[in-house]
Structures are given as structure tokens and as C-alpha cells.
Amino acid sequence: MVQYNPKDWITFIFKFHKSDTFRQLLPMMFLIGIYSGAICYFEIHYFKLGETSPIKNISIMHTTVGFVLSLLLAYRTNTAYDRWWEGRKLWGSLVNNSRNLALKLTSILEHENDKNYFRKLIPSYASVLSKHLSNEEVSKMLFEGLDLEIDQTKHKPNQIAKMLFSKVNDLYKSNKITGDQLIIINSEIQSFTEVCGACERIKNTPIPYSYSAFIKKFIFFYIMTLPFSFVFSLGYYVIPVVVFIFYVLASLELIAEEIEDPFGGDENDLPTAKIASNIKKHVEEIL
Structure with a gap:
């Protein structure tokens, strides 16, 4: 279990611990950055889509399902933490x-x-x-x-x-x-x-397989469709924006996966x- 000072903000922000999700997601973030850049290139330079293109309206879908995704991830992390905390209470008893x-x-x-x-x-x-x-x-x-x-x-x-x-x-x-x-x-x-x-x-x-698999697929397709509509307002800036959104959403799922079994050998498991x-x-x- 990682020991840390919760008041040390500088360490949290600028230090990447080996258990940090950034290290685990870095290869996938790199691929998504390339994918977003490719979508941006094809829409702007190859197909030369304009502001009147119906593809721009895909953002309406992201606004709608984004709220649902946030609720699912909140429930997922809360459920995983409840399992971790129950394990700690059992060992305390x-x-x-x-x-x-x-x-x-x-x-x-x-x-x-x-x-x-x-x-x-x-x-x-x-x-x-x-x-x-x-x-x-x-x-x-x-x-x-x-x-x-x-x-x-x-x-x-x-x-x-x-x-x-x-x-x-x-x-x-x-x-x-x-x-x-x-x-x-x-x-x-x-x-x-x-x-x-x-x-x-x-x-x-463990968490039911169908529930865990659904969240992963939901995150994947949500991220894969983001560049299509964001290109019109962000241009090539869509690359860091999509990568950051993927990092946030995928990190929540990774954290939940790690703490839902508190008796393993992961960095944040119970000592x-x-x-x-x-x-x-x-x-x-x-x-």
C-alpha cells in the first residue's frame, strides 16, 4: 500500500508513481493521439468538410451519453472502493x-x-x-x-x-x-x-463480467467518436484534448479494477x- 502525505500537492501533480495510471495508459494514449490526428487530417484536408457538415452534430450524442458515462464510472469506482474499505474493516476486526x-x-x-x-x-x-x-x-x-x-x-x-x-x-x-x-x-x-x-x-x-466489459466498450466507442465532431471547433488541438479525456475516463476504470480486489499485490491493495x-x-x- 502506498504511503503518502495527502497535503503535499506538488508531489501529487508533478511526480509519477509507478502505480500511476499515466504509465499504464501511455501506449494507448499515444495510439489515440495518432488516431485523432488522422481523423483531423482526413476531415480537413482530404474530404474538406465544412461547418455545414452533418458530422459536426455528433457532439450532441457526446453531450447526451457523457452524463450517463459519468454516472456509470462514479458507481463503478464507489463499488470498488466499498469492497476495498470492507476488506480493511475486516482486517481491523x-x-x-x-x-x-x-x-x-x-x-x-x-x-x-x-x-x-x-x-x-x-x-x-x-x-x-x-x-x-x-x-x-x-x-x-x-x-x-x-x-x-x-x-x-x-x-x-x-x-x-x-x-x-x-x-x-x-x-x-x-x-x-x-x-x-x-x-x-x-x-x-x-x-x-x-x-x-x-x-x-x-x-x-468480482464485479460481473458483463458490467465491466460494457463500461470498457462504452469508454472506447465514446473516445473513438470524439474527434469527428471536435475537429470543426478545435482543429489539430483535438489531439491533446481527446487524449486527455481518454486518460481521465480510462484512469477511473483502472483504479476501480485495482482496488476491487484489495488482497492482491497491487500498489494500492491492503497491506x-x-x-x-x-x-x-x-x-x-x-x-
Whole structure:
């Protein structure tokens, strides 16, 4: 995730970060500039169209559908941001639940071996979940006094949750915790699985293909028809104008594509690995 100062306007305007859409769209902007110049040349010099040409009236279509396009893009970016923000809230709740579980266990448990087990296993859930959501392989994780081996063929976070439930159940059977304490601890561990399920719902349910494809086609045909009518009022200045309009519209779509899956490896995705590292730090401090 990109860290920045929102008040530093100079950096925003004149610095192009590697995640900036300008870099990604530059080849397409170059081609659209050539296309706009070709349309301008043919209309002015080859066909020699005048102000009375009906092609000039195409601008009426742009005025009409431009408003519709702006609404679609606004809805698209808002929907993508909602997915990103929901993912951040879920990981925030995972941080709080991990702390709460550690706080309760450090007050309930008396044996250092039991505390050490949870000190290692609770942060492991966040770490494994981060890799699970980003489709990374989870290798065998070894800790002092704890052998945690992940089966790559099975659901990885569920394996950690199962170990947590099993350990808590063993504590109850050995009379180290009471029935009431078992219920309290179980509810905290259950919240881990609920966070995992909600994150998987976001990741595995992308924006419907037909909706995303329609917006891309809409932008493409809107841009491709702009030079036909703008030539009469702008001449060859139509080239930078059309390129700029394409940059604005296409950038909104690219930004939405990037943040709609907040658990990937893009520059603006959630720093789940860093959050997992903070959970490890806080749990070790508590336990």
C-alpha cells in the first residue's frame, strides 16, 4: 500500500508513481493521439468538410451519453472502493479479535507452556490468511515448542482455526478452564473464521463480467467518436484534448479494477502482511 502525505500537492501533480495510471495508459494514449490526428487530417484536408457538415452534430450524442458515462464510472469506482474499505474493516476486526483473545487467555491461563502455544498460534492465523488471500504458498512453519505444518491441499486458515479449537477443548478437558471460559474463548476464535469467510467472499466475487466489459466498450466507442465532431471547433488541438479525456475516463476504470480486489499485490491493495506482523507483535506483548 502506498504511503503518502495527502497535503503535499506538488508531489501529487508533478511526480509519477509507478502505480500511476499515466504509465499504464501511455501506449494507448499515444495510439489515440495518432488516431485523432488522422481523423483531423482526413476531415480537413482530404474530404474538406465544412461547418455545414452533418458530422459536426455528433457532439450532441457526446453531450447526451457523457452524463450517463459519468454516472456509470462514479458507481463503478464507489463499488470498488466499498469492497476495498470492507476488506480493511475486516482486517481491523481481526486485529481487535486477536488482541481480545490474547488478553483473555493471558488472564485465564496459568501455565507458561499453554500461553506460549497461543503466543505462536494466534499470529499464525493472520499470517496464513494473508498468504491464502493472495494465493501464496504457505510452507511448513516451525516455532520453538510448536510444530505447525500446513497441508497445501486443504483450506489453510481452517487448519489453524482447528488447532486453536482443539487446544481450547483440551484445556477444558484437563480442567484448566471452566465451561464459561470455554464459551468466551470459542466466540473469539469463531470470529476468525467469520473474517476469513467475508474476505473470501470479496475476493471470489468480482464485479460481473458483463458490467465491466460494457463500461470498457462504452469508454472506447465514446473516445473513438470524439474527434469527428471536435475537429470543426478545435482543429489539430483535438489531439491533446481527446487524449486527455481518454486518460481521465480510462484512469477511473483502472483504479476501480485495482482496488476491487484489495488482497492482491497491487500498489494500492491492503497491506495484509504488515497487519499480520503487527498482530504478531501485539499478541507477543500481551502473552
